[in-house]
Amino acid sequence: MSRFEFLNGNEALAWGVKLAKPGVIAAYPITPQTIAVEKIAEFVQDGLLDSIYLHVESEHSAMACSIGASATGVRTFTATSSQGLLYMAECLPYASGARLPIVMMNANRAMATPWNIYGDQMDVMYVLNSGWIQLFAENAQEALDMVIQSFKLAEDSEVMAPVMINLDGFVLTHTYEKVNIPEQELVDSFLPPMQLQSHMMNAQHPTSVCISAGNAHNMEFKLKQHLDLLNAIAVFSRISKEFGNFFGRYHGGAVEGYYYSDADVLLVTVGSIAGTVKEVVDAMRKEGHSVGLLKLRMVRPFPVKQLAEACKNAIAVGVLDKNISFGYEGTIYTNVNSALLQSGVFVKTQNFIGGLGGRDIPKKEIRSMFKVLLDNLEEKKVRFHNLRCT
Amino acid sequence: MSRFEFLNGNEALAWGVKLAKPGVIAAYPITPQTIAVEKIAEFVQDGLLDSIYLHVESEHSAMACSIGASATGVRTFTATSSQGLLYMAECLPYASGARLPIVMMNANRAMATPWNIYGDQMDVMYVLNSGWIQLFAENAQEALDMVIQSFKLAEDSEVMAPVMINLDGFVLTHTYEKVNIPEQELVDSFLPPMQLQSHMMNAQHPTSVCISAGNAHNMEFKLKQHLDLLNAIAVFSRISKEFGNFFGRYHGGAVEGYYYSDADVLLVTVGSIAGTVKEVVDAMRKEGHSVGLLKLRMVRPFPVKQLAEACKNAIAVGVLDKNISFGYEGTIYTNVNSALLQSGVFVKTQNFIGGLGGRDIPKKEIRSMFKVLLDNLEEKKVRFHNLRCT
Amino acid sequence: MYEIRWHGRGGQGSFTGAKLLGTAAAIYDNRFAQAFPSFGPERRGAPVLGFNRIANQPINDRSEIEQCDTIIILDDTLMSDSYLEDLKENAKILLNSTKEYFNKKIISIDATSLAQKILGKPITNTAMLGLFAALNKDIVTHNACIMAINSSIKNAIAQMNIELFIAAYKIGEDITNEKF
Amino acid sequence: MYEIRWHGRGGQGSFTGAKLLGTAAAIYDNRFAQAFPSFGPERRGAPVLGFNRIANQPINDRSEIEQCDTIIILDDTLMSDSYLEDLKENAKILLNSTKEYFNKKIISIDATSLAQKILGKPITNTAMLGLFAALNKDIVTHNACIMAINSSIKNAIAQMNIELFIAAYKIGEDITNEKF
Amino acid sequence: MKNFRMSPVPEFSKIEDIPLGASCKAFHITEKNASWRIKRPVINQDKCVDCYRCYLLCPDGAIHREAARNFLIDYDFCKGCGICAFECKARAISMVKETLV
């Protein structure tokens, strides 16, 4: 029977991995991901998870090992964060171009320099183009569930792409909460073993993998990859519902709204900060403000339609970014604006930057964001929050 | 006296480097960048350039060496491409956070897998957030001139940031053209030697560099970096004009328009393809079509105002991207759309994807893009061009 | 929403105290709880913090805790008067100290001596948990704490910690009965 | 816009031919020119291409060359009939071959023998350049080609290549005079 | 190579034709290398002493044994490097200009 444990986001994720039974795990430690891989290593050394755990020498090697393993048709997991994510960056489009259904956890953390181990989301924004499906978990339960959903999504024949599960560093990875651990049998029937695909190595039918394709062929490979990745929006929505039916928990599809359908002003964001926003929405709704939240669970593929649909009646849309593209604005803001413009949703928008380098985003700051959206949109579109300096 | 040579983009760039006299050069070879570093190495081995050339063991080390050298206050150059750019990705925000005015050439090339050595612009799009100024050259002359301008820009006290000069692989790096080589004395007076800055290592006043800043301080470091990077738009425009006065060549500031001010439809793009677009604009103008080109020479910081200003009277704006963010659209398109929406320029836009993996973008395809903009904007915003398959 | 802050030194189990309390409330009292450490690179020996939130509904808020319902300090060398400003109305600091404090704001016990006696080590988290539980029966139950210790701490020392918890709980009950 | 394609084998100097022609036109005739190789990973020995564009105005176009004004083929084993379709109207293929072709579409010389004689090596790019220059005086001048060879090729062999160029140029002039 | 079979150039006109994931069937050869050759190795079978050396050392594996004392060259894949001729101690192989063949 399923049961409850008091786990942090990392541990919950590790439980998800244990239940998904990957055959190979290759990982390199980096704060704030470490607890996840330590827990997985413990499962392995205790004989509770029958996987090969490779203690690799770097993140580049972690992803390279994962590519090698996945190319033989075995379910493969890895995890990293920030400096590690960028150290393996070369291998990310490598894996996705080869259509290898690897699942990776990324514990979102600030990038050096200055060095900082706290959680912001600068790291993942570098790799949005990489052909990986990008999912963001809000809490520990969703982290566990998302691992199971992600393998199913990655291995789906309409999708066949690697998945990155983003967990906000510390605020999610290190925060303990009550988490339900599903039964192994149920997971097994929801997520059957991975099938050897024709594009992988095969003792019976030898295959050349990660080949080159010159200017006469390359563009079509990329097109196919793009089109299949777009399928992930619908497939994820289907899998999420199916998961709900199996396990009684539904976290939403590519987007999750909270008091959004009738809201005058909407705040769009990703990851664990959505929780705090919900509390502010509750409070402000009680005070009679027409505010709402739109949480993107999936950022690649980008759910243009769902976003445009949700925003089309809003008077103003704010985007809370825990990242900054230096010399421009928050990256989610850029993505949202593009979706709105191309969908003909000509709404006013405003960008709020918070949480860089682990800076707290207190409720009063979120409240002030909603205030800006309700009262006075600014000329300067990029607004930094909770600064210590003026 | 200045003189003309018949050089390809790589060689022209190497000449720019020679004239700018960096003290340290650290580079790792990768097609299609090799000719540039070979030419520089030849200058050094022939005694024509008095620099230390470090034959490093990887791109990560190339950028790390550059960081070490630049941190001592010496002018530093490096170059890379595609796989190499992503292999060093971790070091890019590292250098920019430390405010080290390194200049790097990136020969734009497709990313594996499939492997492909031809030119598209997928590589640089991964690192737009990295705090580097992103410039794109259209031709060999501009490549040479841009090196000189870039060091001046990078070392400007209002900016103090690294610069990446993008050259389209092969179509620019390997294409020979007539190039004017300015006189050394003139370059010396335009670009004086680099000054040791207070944030660098200093025998007299020892400094801690690339330090860490926790959640109490980090966000302000990032804010400062962002604000200073924004200065680069105005400073680059100033430097470009100054360069024009010195050398009699002006390539534009952050943006360069071609028949754009009165155009009904505008095509926005970056890099060498702008040349071919100009030919098409010429031809179509002759035929009476109100078409124009807006070339972004600078993509970070992003010239929001200049772009919005240029597009505000257009009926439709197209963006020609030589990259695709899998599961979404071309990245320049995303950036342009955001700038337009936030500026209140609610114009119809369309994305054209071309040149992936080195696929040719012939004039007739560019013509068909203009046709789409003039006649029938599509529901599907992302349009692939010159495909072999249907 | 009940909010708690723990003060200790790296490697001395202050965060374990917060985890035990969270486990007790969330798993064994069947309510909802968060426990999280001060996020940072602090080394063994350096002053560190732990936090709890406890509520009857799922807890979405992930911002830092500013005002506390209780502050628990594992070692009085870590005490600072400024902490009094971080208390909500009627909130208290629970302090491990050989000196006695019994005022509206601060209550102390000599948890170190108690721990030395029962565990043979100056590890005081379960003792302070006992004190807290006794003073806040509406927040966490005696039984839930014992079950949390049992399930979270290695067998060999779980029993001794339960003993320590009970001893401190008793002192806490005495305080409630006598002093208020 | 005059457009040219060169056919050769990797390592045999076909692209050097294109570079020489471009240098001559752009630097010494003071016009504008492009020269670019077939972009790709071809190895020594593999068939490769080179391209030229020559014009009186700066050349912005960077797309591939589809239809050519001249196709120069350094070795007749590389010849294919399909190339005829890549010619613009009145355009020609210049072919190095021991077989003689003198028709509207194809003109050949035995550049290999000529090169063997003058250079002592079967490197035929400057010979074919000579032929081209003789047949296209409005595109590039004799002098400009010689200056380009002089400035681009290492001293030791520049002189021999100039000789070879001149010899082939003569043959080309003879062809123009005699055959047309 | 003995019994070697070329593969046809695959279709590439519909999205379904495009291989999934940068992959391809192994040993899938659609293109010959004969056009690389300027000179052609020719074995004089009479001189050959059956030492296997040319077969062993051809980087392209273009020499194979068909029957006793009989080495054959696959001219579809021989690049004409001349190693076989250079290494044949019996001087049984000569390099002949392609155009003269």
Place this chain on the structure above:
Amino acid sequence: MKNFRMSPVPEFSKIEDIPLGASCKAFHITEKNASWRIKRPVINQDKCVDCYRCYLLCPDGAIHREAARNFLIDYDFCKGCGICAFECKARAISMVKETLV
């Protein structure tokens, strides 16, 4: 450390206060480590045989020599690890509980 001077905590309220480029003056110490200590090393100068060992081996460099036969501990930076006491062959250093000091 002899003649050691702490640095003031820098201002951080205006954008100009923020250091340029992840950098800081070297040897810029604004915070003591005294609060780390649970036990405090106390040197019995009478027992000390001036062997320099405690000074040599303190990982924090918190022991320095002020004058002949006189080693002093900088309690602002001593973390109370006990190495000096453990390594003093003369047993001249004892570790005393902080709360009892």
Place this chain on the structure above:
Amino acid sequence: MEKLNARNITEDEYFYGHKACGGCGESLALRLALKVLGEDAFLSLPAGCMSAVSFIYPNMAFKNNAIITPFAAAAAVATGVEAGLRALGKEKPLSVVFAGDGGTADIGIQALSGAIARGEKFVYICTDNEAYMNTGIQKSGLTPYGAATTTTPAGKVIGGNTSNKKNMFEIVAAHNISYAATASIGYPEDFLQKVKKAKEIEGPAYIHVYTPCPTGWGTETNCTIALAKEVVDTGLWPLLEYCNGEYNLSKHISTFTSVREHLKKQGRFKHLGEKDFNYLEKQRDIQWKRILKLTNN
């Protein structure tokens, strides 16, 4: 020339006020090395405990010019610094790396190997605490056989680390480096002397110094030096030099002290049994046979 010792090295401190755990072996190694290297040394430290505890804005613990480097890039940054200083006209600049075992033997080996091969002058000091400590005691390539770490816990099926410690000293020596040595903070004078040689030699120099970590090893904070001495006496950590192509034994050991006594003091080894001890002793004996041969003993 007089050998270095506590009395003749400088009284100045170049590393102070850092936030390392009490009793940290690495921090002692840095403190001592800097007394020999002096304040003109330019320091490069990759991610790791020593950089994490020394550059926390606004607390900077080094008196020298110093830079944190990307984890993989210590040697690359250091040679960049060296080149930069040379390009600026400084004669014989002294560029120094302090890196942990993980930063050296695993992720950092590409840069280290390349920098040695380039032959540039720099001093690389690897402070070996046999795991990734900064991130919480994960197994590195220099974690010894049997040790429990957070990624190789003493589990029910697999007990601790199952692979052997890389021999970085011999790997570096195989690069034909100008100077290489092993050392231990348990023999501080030997270490000081080696730092001096490394500083003075032309070309690249490497010192691998054994630095116990009480936090990661489960030992008392006051035993750090004692353990670092003992490990040498057991023969598990021989003190060696490689110079001008020759190997040298810095300290002969006539009788090894007990391996099991030594290991039993450390929490990370407490799950080991006789079989493991015997294995480790045998490995030690094989190693010494090779060492004695290499050093012509």
Place this chain on the structure above:
Amino acid sequence: MEKLNARNITEDEYFYGHKACGGCGESLALRLALKVLGEDAFLSLPAGCMSAVSFIYPNMAFKNNAIITPFAAAAAVATGVEAGLRALGKEKPLSVVFAGDGGTADIGIQALSGAIARGEKFVYICTDNEAYMNTGIQKSGLTPYGAATTTTPAGKVIGGNTSNKKNMFEIVAAHNISYAATASIGYPEDFLQKVKKAKEIEGPAYIHVYTPCPTGWGTETNCTIALAKEVVDTGLWPLLEYCNGEYNLSKHISTFTSVREHLKKQGRFKHLGEKDFNYLEKQRDIQWKRILKLTNN
């Protein structure tokens, strides 16, 4: 057991129709090795000439399962393949790397060193042509002293490469690998035999094979094998083995043939003078002294 030779290895080809230059030494090494490794070997090739010429869609030159790896990651991918196959239940899977000198000694050394240290079974064959050939003959860490490359041209002030060739064989041996060897395609039977040993041994195995590159070296395409034999006979490239901790000399050489004659045949060395030749001869002699000692000769 019978030694391998042209007659007793399989007639099957596993590497065919590739696009390497005519006379390419690397391609011969691969072709021969595969005849010993067989079709069950799973191949990993990093970026480099051999991968560039063998996987150009739609032309695939390997009969085996094969994967191109990121340039830095050959050994990591190969151990991932090995682990994957093991996880799927395959017994004793054979995972093989073919990597160039640059992919091995420079950018790839981190992954190689880590994979050897993990102790997993794989065979790593480094085909050494002494430069980055695929990108156009740039200097690598294995480019020998004096050689002209496109990044170390024979310039007016600096003549060719000024650093020495890394000794990968000894570096790998210092990892205490199960099996390591040097070989040359100039001695093909010796190479075949070593591939067999590498295949059969438990644990990781490494072979470093000398493979001339006519394109990069400025030599005639037909001299590839002759040069690869000659380099051994000059003593510049000793044939060695490391197995079970012992070094072995595979081929004794009583009198070295002339270094200068050998080098003068190669365009890349044509700018060298007597001083350089003497230097290289001296280096060779030092190396042989060490080798003879290591191998107990």
